[in-house]
Amino acid sequence: xxEKEVKNLEEIFDAKIARDEKIExxxxxxxxxxxxxxxxxxxxxxxxxxxxxxEGNWITRAPTLKRKVALLAKIQDEAGHGLYLYSAxxxxxxTREELYEQLHSGKAKYSSIFxxxxxxxxxxxxxxxxxxxxxxxxxxxxxxxxxxxxxxAMVRVCKEESFHQRQGFQIMMTLANGTPEQKEMAQDALxxxxxxxxxxxxxxxxxxxxxxxxMKWKLKRKSNDDLRQQxxxxxxxxxxxxxxxxxxxxxxFNEDTKHYEFGDLDWDEFWQVVKGHGPCNKERISARVNAxxxxxxxxxxxxxxxxxxxxxxxxxxx
Amino acid sequence: xxxxxxxxxxxxxxxGLEHRHCGSxxxxxxxxxxxxxxxVYTRRxxxxxxxxxxxAQITASNPEDSAELFEPAKDKAxxxxxxYELPDELKHM
Ligand SMILES: [Fe+2]
Ligand SMILES: [Fe+2]
Numbered sequence: 001x002x003e004k005e006v007k008n009l010e011e012i013f014d015a016k017i018a019r020d021e022k023i024e025x026x027x028x029x030x031x032x033x034x035x036x037x038x039x040x041x042x043x044x045x046x047x048x049x050x051x052x053x054x055e056g057n058w059i060t061r062a063p064t065l066k067r068k069v070a071l072l073a074k075i076q077d078e079a080g081h082g083l084y085l086y087s088a089x090x091x092x093x094x095t096r097e098e099l100y101e102q103l104h105s106g107k108a109k110y111s112s113i114f115x116x117x118x119x120x121x122x123x124x125x126x127x128x129x130x131x132x133x134x135x136x137x138x139x140x141x142x143x144x145x146x147x148x149x150x151x152x153a154m155v156r157v158c159k160e161e162s163f164h165q166r167q168g169f170q171i172m173m174t175l176a177n178g179t180p181e182q183k184e185m186a187q188d189a190l191x192x193x194x195x196x197x198x199x200x201x202x203x204x205x206x207x208x209x210x211x212x213x214x215m216k217w218k219l220k221r222k223s224n225d226d227l228r229q230q231x232x233x234x235x236x237x238x239x240x241x242x243x244x245x246x247x248x249x250x251x252x253f254n255e256d257t258k259h260y261e262f263g264d265l266d267w268d269e270f271w272q273v274v275k276g277h278g279p280c281n282k283e284r285i286s287a288r289v290n291a292x293x294x295x296x297x298x299x300x301x302x303x304x305x306x307x308x309x310x311x312x313x314x315x316x317x318x
Numbered sequence: 319x320x321x322x323x324x325x326x327x328x329x330x331x332x333x334g335l336e337h338r339h340c341g342s343x344x345x346x347x348x349x350x351x352x353x354x355x356x357x358v359y360t361r362r363x364x365x366x367x368x369x370x371x372x373x374a375q376i377t378a379s380n381p382e383d384s385a386e387l388f389e390p391a392k393d394k395a396x397x398x399x400x401x402y403e404l405p406d407e408l409k410h411m
Contacts, residue, residue, distance in 0.1 A: 024381070026378065026380065026381050027381045028381070028382075073361075076357075076361065077361070080357075080358050080359075080361065083341075083343060083358050084341055084358075087341045087342040087343060088341075090324070090342070095321075096321070096344060097321055152341075153341070160362075299319070299321075299322065299346070300319040302322070302346035302347075302350065303319055303320050303321075303322060303346045304319070305346065305347075306346040306347035306350075307320075309347065310347075
């Protein structure tokens with residue numbers, strides 16, 4: 001194809017997205033669109049999968065059976081989210097094995113938040129309330145993104161997220177209304193998860209590289225700073241309601257703008273964690289690689305069994 | 319050893335409705351594909367029946383042929399009831 005023809009196709013393509021038409025896997029798309037989507041959707045899938053690890057830590061130590069089944073169901077949903085997203089990503093011509101390889105080798109990123117440790121039961125509350133809360137803010141606009149399989153996966157994901165956040169908040173609410181030790185545990189979890197949750201919404205707008213292109217392709221509908229503001233505005237009153245204190249002494253409500261103003265975030269810490277130097281980066285990837293490698297004989301055995309059954313059928317047929 | 323093949327999953331949400339495509343998954347054989355589809359796509363009573371089909375078995379039309387395939391229908395307005403102008407007094411038609 002000549003350069004001019006490609007340019008022409010790109011214009012038709014952009015116009016299609018501007019009209020809110022969806023792009024489906026077999027449609028022509030610019031190579032950059034394909035690569036950007038493979039990167040974003042797979043990062044998203046990896047985040048769902050790695051996100052199970054910090055919570056998996058607490059399944060056997062949940063305080064009641066009710067909390068245990070809720071946490072199990074939540075984590076199972078996250079596995080599902082990862083699978084919907086991997087399946088959407090594979091429609092772009094990349095294989096599941098390539099995607100896993102990128103995660104395991106450290107080439108692919110996942111959300112930095114999952115590199116923090118889960119030290120107490122209250123962390124299950126804080127994660128559901130804050131981390132899933134921030135994820136929802138990020139994900140809702142993606143339900144109308146331009147790539148069909150991604151948009152459809154996000155619709156399913158968003159339907160399921162709401163329970164995650166509610167069960168988390170309820171854990172925090174129960175602890176905050178409990179003994180002084182329980183309340184302190186909830187406060188401590190909020191103290192540790194607040195800033196990482198704010199940073200989870202991505203670098204500030206002036207440091208964010210992909211924004212303009214992503215806006216055009218509807219991979220992004222609002223800027224990171226706008227999403228962060230939305231998150232702060234909705235979460236502060238929730239903390240007030242259960243008598244917990246946001247660990248930011250500079251936080252104040254601006255009567256004119258009707259928004260909360262909050263302090264500077266530690267972006268050095270954020271980039272350190274992104275680059276692999278967070279408290280649990282190594283632990284998370286090694287748990288993941290370990291599970292994959294130790295499961296190999298099971299996958300092989302299942303495949304050998306399937307092939308044997310298949311050849312038995314063929315033998316009967318002749 | 320070979321990787322688990324890809325399967326397309328179709329779910330009937332309730333009797334009276336058609337099976338609808340909802341995504342794909344990997345499984346070593348059809349039985350496992352059905353079990354995985356149940357866990358991945360019907361955790362909240364989204365379905366009463368599941369179909370799984372090996373993705374490799376699906377033949378799909380190509381978007382490049384869309385004009386050839388679908389545009390001929392555009393100029394056949396006579397296939398629609400509104401094409402036939404009839405007096406307003408006419409009832410039940
Ligand atoms: Fe999720
Ligand atoms: Fe979640």
